[in-house]
Amino acid sequence: MKIRIATVALTTLAALAAPLAALAADAATPRVDQRQSNQERRIDRGIASGELTAREAHRLQHQQARIDHAESRAKADGEVTRRERAGLHVMQDRAGRQIHRQKHDRQQRGY
Numbered sequence: 001m002k003i004r005i006a007t008v009a010l011t012t013l014a015a016l017a018a019p020l021a022a023l024a025a026d027a028a029t030p031r032v033d034q035r036q037s038n039q040e041r042r043i044d045r046g047i048a049s050g051e052l053t054a055r056e057a058h059r060l061q062h063q064q065a066r067i068d069h070a071e072s073r074a075k076a077d078g079e080v081t082r083r084e085r086a087g088l089h090v091m092q093d094r095a096g097r098q099i100h101r102q103k104h105d106r107q108q109r110g111y
Contacts, residue, residue, distance in 0.1 A: 026079040032071060035092050040064055042099050050109040056102045063098065067091045 043060045046052035052060070070091060074084035 027075045029071060029075070029080055029085065029088070032085070032088050032092065035096075036064065036067060036071075039092065039095055039099060042103070046099070046103045047109075051103040053107055053109050056107070060095070060099055060102060063095050067095060 040061075043052065043057060043064070046060075047057050067088065071088055074080045074088065080088075
């Protein structure tokens with residue numbers, strides 16, 4: 001009797017978990033997350049090396065926060081559409097170019 005109840009409970013749990021896993025897969029953005037991590041690391045290195053001024057770093061970090069927020073909005077309904085994903089990539093492309101420009105603009109942190 002206890003084994004039958006446990007079996008039914010596990011079967012029900014598995015049946016409920018499958019659609020949730022599918023939703024999580026649709027909302028997953030590993031490429032976006034990896035690029036975000038790389039860009040944040042580039043900003044941190046620019047701060048550490050003095051290639052970025054405090055003002056530049058603040059602006060770039062704020063831009064990364066806006067991308068994070070856009071990603072959260074895209075994931076809110078459980079699915080990231082092609083259009084939302086493309087928009088995130090455009091935002092990240094723009095941020096990547098901005099990071100490069102700011103790191104190589106010959107302005108340095110004051111000592």
